[in-house]
Amino acid sequence: MSDITKQSLTELIENIKNKKLSSTEVTKAFIDRSEKSKKLNAYITEDFTSALNKAKKFDQKPNFDLKLSGIPMAVKDLFCTRDIKTTAGSKILNNFVPTYESTVTENIWNEGAILLGKLNCDEFAMGSSNETSFFGNVQNPIDKNLVPGGSSGGSASAVAGQLTPITIGTDTGGSIRQPASFTGTVGLKPTYGSCSRYGIVAFASSLDQAGPMAQNVKDCALLQEVISTYDPKDSTSIDFKRNQYSKELSNNIKGKKIGIPKEYRVDGMPKEIEDLWLKGIQFVKDCGAETIDISLPHTTYALPTYYIVAPAEASSNLARYDGVKYGFRAKGENLIDMYEKTRSEGFGTEVQRRIMIGTYVLSSGYYDAYYLKAQKVRKLIKNDFDEAYKKVDAILTPSTPSSAFRIGEKTNDPVSMYLNDIFTVPVNLAGLPGISIPAGHDSKGYPLGLQIIGKAFDEQNILNIAFAMEEKINFKNKITDWWIK
C-alpha cells in the first residue's frame, strides 16, 4: 500500500486491525521517511532497529484489543524512556540514560505503540522556536529555514512532515499549541493534573503538562484518552472521571456558548490573524453555537507573571544538575568550582538566563516584590477565567500573534521571542485545557491556528468544538517535501 505515512492514526489502526497492513510495514514506512528527512533535524535519538524488531514481534503475535496496536511513534525528548538516552535538548543531559519510564510514555507502550525515537526540543523546553536546543535547529516542513515553533518543535515538525503518525509534547506556556499552529497540526494542552508529570524532565512544575499532537482532532482525542490517567507517583495528578475522548467525540455543538475575549485583540496583530479569528467566529456560528463577547481584563499581565513564575520554578528544578549524580561534569579545582563550571558549560544561554531571572526573583529582599506579586496576579488571571465561565462554555482566540518566522529572526531579542506566547500563557497560569487547530493560511501560505480554551477537566467539550470546526474549515496542509531530494 502506497503513502502509508499520509494516513491518519485512525486509518492506520483500522488497516492494521483488518490486516491490510502489518505493523512492520507501517513502522518501516515511517522509518524510511524519517531516514530521508534528516534535513529537518527532528530527531535527537533514533531507535529504528529496535522499533522494527518490536513491530515484527507484534506481527508474529498481534494483540488487536489495544488502543494503539502496532502503531509506531516518536516522542519529545523530555520524556524519560527506560534504557534510551533522554537529553531534554541539553548538553548537560547528553549522556543520560534513564533507568525508569515516564508514566505518560508507559501508558502509550501499554496500549501497543512502538517507540521510533526521541524528538528535538528547546533546551529544557525553554524556547518558542526550537533554536535553544543543544542539538541544533529544527526545520519546519512548511518552508525552508522557517522555525517549527517551540518548545515541542521536533514533535510538531515530525507530525507535519509525516515522520510519525502522532506524538506527544509538553506545554508550560504554549509549547504544544504554538508549534502546532506554526506547522498546521493539532495540539492539545490538557488541564493541569490530567496527565502525570512523573518522568518528565521538569521545567516549571506548577505549569508543565504533557499533551498529544496529531494531524487531526480525532487522533488527538484518542491519544489524550491513552495518556491521561491518575498517577499516585505525581502528587499533583488529579483523580477525576476521564472521558473516552475519541469514542465520545461529537460534532454537535448546537447551543454551546463561545466567549470572544476582547483583550486578545492586541496592538500590532496582523490583519490576517484578525480575519482568521472572525472566520472562526463565523464557523462556530455555522455549527449552531452562539458567540458572546467577554472580557479577560488581566490578559496583558499574563506574560510578565509567567516570566517570574516559570523561571523561579525552573531555577529550583534545575538546581539538581550539578555534575554529581548524572549528566555532564566539567573538571574543577574543587567541588564549588566543579559545580560552577559544569553548569556554565552544560547549560545553554537561554537556560542560564532563566535560571538567573529565577534566582534573582527568589533571592533575599526581592521575593515579595516579584514572586509573591506574580502569584497574586496569577490569582487575578484565574479569577478572570472563572468569571467568564459563568457565562460561556469555552473561549475562542487565535493561537499565536503571527505565523511561523525565519530561523534567526528573533534570537537576539528575548522579549520579542517571549511575545509569541501571549495567547497561550494565560491558559497555563490558570491550569486550563486549550487546543490549537489549523484554521487557514497567511499570504505566504504558512498555516495559522485558532485556540479553544475550556473549563478545567472539560477536554471533551473543547475537542468536540474543535472537531465540529475542523469539518467546516476543511484545512489542507501545504507540505511540498522540499527537504527530500
Place this chain on the structure above:
Amino acid sequence: MSIDLKTIKHISKLSRISVDEKRAEKLAGDLNSIFDFIEKLNELKTDKVEPLTSVAETTLKLRPDEVKSKNIREQIVKNSPQDNKDYFVVPKVIE
C-alpha cells in the same frame, strides 16, 4: 530599576553558574530588558489578593510510607559521571 554587573556577579554565585566579564555584560542587558517588561505588574494593586500557589484545588492525598523500589543501587549510580560501583565520586571536599 537597573541590574548592574555587581548584581549579576551575585546572582551568578547564587546560581552556581560561572560567568565571565563579557557574558556578564550581555546578561545585564538582557535581564534589564526582561525586568522592564516585568515591571508592568506594578500597575496593579494587589494588597488584598490572595496569592495563587496551586491551580489544582485539591488537598494532597496521604499514602502509606512503603518501600516500593528495592535493590536498585546499580540503577542509581549507573549514570554517575565518574565510574564507581558503590559511590558518587566528587572532587575532594575536606583538606
